[in-house]
Amino acid sequence: MSRDDKSNSKAFSFGTFLPYGRQSVDEDDIAAVVEVLRSPWLTTGPTVAAFENALAARVGSEFAVAVSSGTAALHCAMASIGIGPGDEVIVPTITFLATANSVVYQGGKPVFADVLPDSLLIDPADVERKITPRTKAIIAVDYAGQPCDYGVLREIASRHGLILVADACHSLGASHYGQPVGSLADITVFSFHPVKLIAAGEGGMLVTDNAAWAEFSRTFRNHGMTVDHRQRLAEGLWRYDMPAPGYNYRMSDIHAALGFSQLRKLEQFLARRRLIATTYANAFNNSTVVKPLSARDTNEHAWHLYVVAASGGSREDLFHSLRDKGIGVNVHYYPVHLQSYYRNAYDTAAGDCPVAEAVAQNMLSIPIFPGMSEEDAQIVIDAINSFSL
Ligand SMILES: *Cc1c(COP(=O)(O)O)cnc(C)c1O
Secondary structure, three states, X not given: OOOOOOOOOOXXXXXXXXXXXXXXXXXXXXXXXXXXXXXXXXXXXXXXXHHHHHHHHHHOOOEEEEEOOHHHHHHHHHHHOOOXXXXXXXXEOOOOHHHHHXXXXXXXXXXXXXXXXXXXXXXXXXXXXXXXXXXXXXXXXXXXXXXXXXXXXXXXXXXXXXXXXXXXXXXXXXXXXOEEOOOOOOEEEEEOOOOOOOOOOOOEEXXXXXXXXXXXXXXXXXXXXXXXXXXXXXXXXXXXXXXXXXXXXXXXXXXXXXXXXXXXXXXXXXXXXXXXXXXXXXXXXXXOOEEEXXXXXXXXXXXXXXXXXXXXXXXXXXXXXXXXXXXXXXXXXXXXXHOHHHXXXXXXXXOOOHHHHHHOOOEEEEOOOOOOOHHHHHHHHHHHHOOXX
């Protein structure tokens, strides 16, 4: 399998296995990390601040708080808006576990909403049905990189006095009616896990226009201490206060250096993802084997994932056929409300989200990442189009 990605093919090789996603790290990224290693600050310092400012500017948000993962950013978001015991937060069932778990960390109750069959985005009509007097917030997930129906969700949230949170771990760089993801919800959360749009190794960021939530998150990521080490040093203070315990969710400057360097390449990465997505869309236009999810023309998609529905109950066979050919297909995701923890602790059950339960049997994520060559895409297309039961 040829790879036209010179950047990191020497550093690491998957051999003949084509993964569903993979970071692109080049010499600039490596130099940026090395520069921090030679500097006085290894953990949260000037590079974290620079990364925060650059990301806030890119996504059209006033404040940004970098943390150790997307999951930590979701937890900061839930804590900032005051989720606690007795509170319900509506989340889509087709998402990564962390979206729902972040509500549990705060003692709240995730309430699972169904998804739209063509896009797997949260279904606003089901959100509306699942609102109760205890509902405090909605977490919209931009599944696969496509922004949700923010106009509709905003209207529902306003009418019921709810906070709208965006889990944009798939959609950094995407936009909806020309507005960037990061400016569409009350709080937006990003992940910099290597398989996401940009890599920091591990890392996440929360963006918001709400100064109090941003301030809370800065405290929450650092044990709940109101004055951090750098501030104390700058102001000649030794005294610190902890109004409530927080966590160690800090991002290091080492990770921030990689994330910041990668952010400069976001447009280039997105362009490559869009090219692969267009190649697939054209190839599967009349396919009897798979049907791609729909991408709306009101959205600029970030294409974190390329998800297709396998026709006529063929998913398991297609999955194994592609894996046997060295193609790293995956399933995103098994509905979260069917996880044993949620069944046991929150009484969720099959039937709660019928659309998600049905589509989850057919979907398959096929490889898409910036370092993928046209030949790689063609290998995937040929393997799928030649598949027969
Ligand atoms: C990756 C992901 C997360 C968690 O991000 P981490 O950085 O891995 O903690 C949360 N939600 C969604 C939808 C994700 O894809």
